[in-house]
Structures are given as C-alpha cells and as structure tokens.
Amino acid sequence: MPDSDVSQLLALMATGAAALYLYTAVRQLLRLEKREETLPKAVLVPGLIALALHGYVIYAGATSVSASFGFYKVASITFWLMGVLSVLIVIARPLQTLLIAIFPLAAISVLVATLTHETARPMTETPRGLLLHISTSIIAYALFGLAMLQGLLVLQQSRLLRQHKTRGLIRRLPPLDATEQLMFELILTGTVILSVSIVAGVYYVEDLFAQHLIHKTVLTVIAWIVYGILATGHFRHGWRVNTAVMLCASGFALLTLGFYGSKLVLELVLN
Structure with missing residues (x-):
C-alpha cells in the first residue's frame, strides 16, 4: 500500500x-x-x-x-x-x-x-536494553499521571466532606477510602516501575550524564526520591491526603520537566 x-x-x-x-x-x-x-x-x-x-x-x-x-x-x-x-x-x-x-x-x-x-x-534499530528503559519510563509516567488525577479527586472529595457538603457531585463519587487507596496503589506501582527504568538507564544508556541528558537524569532521580519518601511515609507513618497529594504533584512536575520539558524545548522550540 x-x-x-x-x-x-x-x-x-x-x-x-x-x-x-x-x-x-x-x-x-x-x-x-x-x-x-x-x-x-x-x-x-x-x-x-x-x-x-x-x-x-x-x-x-x-x-x-x-x-x-x-x-x-x-x-x-x-x-x-x-x-x-x-x-x-x-x-x-x-x-x-x-x-x-x-x-x-x-x-x-x-x-x-x-x-x-x-x-x-x-x-535506527533500538537495543532491547534501551527499549526497556524507554518503555518503563513511559509506563511509570502514565501511572503517576493517573495518581495525580486521582489525588486531585481525593483532595476535592475530602474538602467537600469536611465542609459537610454531601449534595451534587460528591454523591456520585466512590467512597473516599476507595479513591484514596487507589491513589497510593498507583504511586507505589509507579515507584517500582520507575526504579526499574532508572536501573535500566544506568546499565543501557550510554553516558547518562551527557549534556543533553543530565537534567533529565537529575530530575528523574529527585522525583524517584520524592515518590519513595511519599510511599514510605504513607505505609509506615500513615501520611494522609494533603501531604500525599502535595508530594505526588511535586514528583509529577519533576518528571514532566525532566522528560516532556526537555523534549518540548529540543524538538519544538530549538528545532
């Protein structure tokens, strides 16, 4: 064809x-x-x-x-x-x-x-190791994106419940415990997959700290630390909605700047 x-x-x-x-x-x-x-x-x-x-x-x-x-x-x-x-x-x-x-x-x-x-x-032909790094990076980002959206929903739902506003949209939403649990499950799964991506990058990406990659590498590692702190804080210390959503948003912003921000500048602005 x-x-x-x-x-x-x-x-x-x-x-x-x-x-x-x-x-x-x-x-x-x-x-x-x-x-x-x-x-x-x-x-x-x-x-x-x-x-x-x-x-x-x-x-x-x-x-x-x-x-x-x-x-x-x-x-x-x-x-x-x-x-x-x-x-x-x-x-x-x-x-x-x-x-x-x-x-x-x-x-x-x-x-x-x-x-x-x-x-x-x-x-050109992509080595399997590099493909593993790219694919796990995208999967982790997708999971964190869902967690971010879920976190915003949890935050709004929690705010309405505290204000005793039980009419309108909140009546149509799932229970708060269910939405909150899903957010933390998405964060934990995304953190595990992002860990795999970072390890694959260390092994398979040549010169991970090259000039065009260093900002992505540093921001990704910082985001991984943020998500790791968030997961540990929730499961060990019982951190709740406000702290969790703030850290989730921070980690997601770092990943977005590191990956999509650099691609946006290199391909659409400087190209």
Missing part, C-alpha cells in the same frame, strides 16, 4: 478513535447521576474499540521505517497507556471517574500525533 494511502488510513483510524473516546467520556459523565456500580457494555465496548484503534495507530507508527519517539508520539503512547490502565481499573472497581478525565486527553493526543509532522528524527 502506498505511503499516502497508509497515512490516510491511519488518520481515519485516529479520527475514529478520538470520536469513540469522546463518546465514551460523555456517556460515562451522563451515567454519574445514576451512580451505577458496573460499567455497561454501551460504555465499555466503544472505549475498548477506541483503545484498539489508538493502539494500532501507535503500532503502525512504531514499526514504520520513519519510526521515532517524538514529543507528540510519546504523549500519544502515554495517554493510550493511561486509558488502558483506567479501563482495567474501572472493570475491577467502581471508579469510573477516571475515564471522564483521561479519554478526552487521549482523543486529543492521538489526533495531534497522527495529523501533525514528526518532531524528532527517525530512530
């Missing part, structure tokens, strides 16, 4: 994925009033199809001769992973508010990544 036809097909699939993402998010938003415990097929199936289309667009881009890990492509992969994780979570637990936040962002990311010009140079 000619490259132009492939590009048109991928653009069509990305558009379809975005439409289904938005449809699913709107349907889920409308269902909040009913506060149903399970996710119906009318919401789950379109969401799964959107993730499948998005996943294929990512796969097609990653296996092409011009494959790269540019800013838009990495953002698309990250939001796709966040979408997959969100669906897995809501299948097991009544915490469907995640879909309402994640799916619109995934819709934007797949459209931008597919319909705009690539911002990074095509990559």
